[in-house]
Amino acid sequence: MADHTRRLLSEVEKTAAFGRDSVKAVLRHVDNDHLRQELSRSRNRYRTVVDEAHNTLASLGCHSGRNPQSVKMMMRTAINAQLNRKRDVSRAAEMMIQGCTMGNIELLKAIHDNPAASTRAVDIAEHAITEQERTIESMKRFL
Numbered sequence: 001m002a003d004h005t006r007r008l009l010s011e012v013e014k015t016a017a018f019g020r021d022s023v024k025a026v027l028r029h030v031d032n033d034h035l036r037q038e039l040s041r042s043r044n045r046y047r048t049v050v051d052e053a054h055n056t057l058a059s060l061g062c063h064s065g066r067n068p069q070s071v072k073m074m075m076r077t078a079i080n081a082q083l084n085r086k087r088d089v090s091r092a093a094e095m096m097i098q099g100c101t102m103g104n105i106e107l108l109k110a111i112h113d114n115p116a117a118s119t120r121a122v123d124i125a126e127h128a129i130t131e132q133e134r135t136i137e138s139m140k141r142f143l
Contacts, residue, residue: 005114063131093139108129
């Protein structure tokens, strides 16, 4: 159970941190005030999930799973390539929807791959999924 719990929480933390960092990168290319507000709210929700997973891992005596710097750099490069000079609100929203969808797929796989994870770990993973679904819904109006 402990190993399943650790693996699930580590995946939640990495996925939410990737989302948080992605939102930060997208924000650099967004001028629309309404979209910026939605993205900021999304970033705060990601931050909450990252902290929740990180603190739970720490309470179990486990180290958190950080995303490698190379992954962060590739993410920023991809976002910059897609949004640089365009300032396209619809494209930014589309990228956020795609990212949240991919994140939810990864989290659902992690839940299914770790059936013996603690109820707390599953709750945190489901919280992350819910928050990403909330972001998807809020982004739809910018398409």
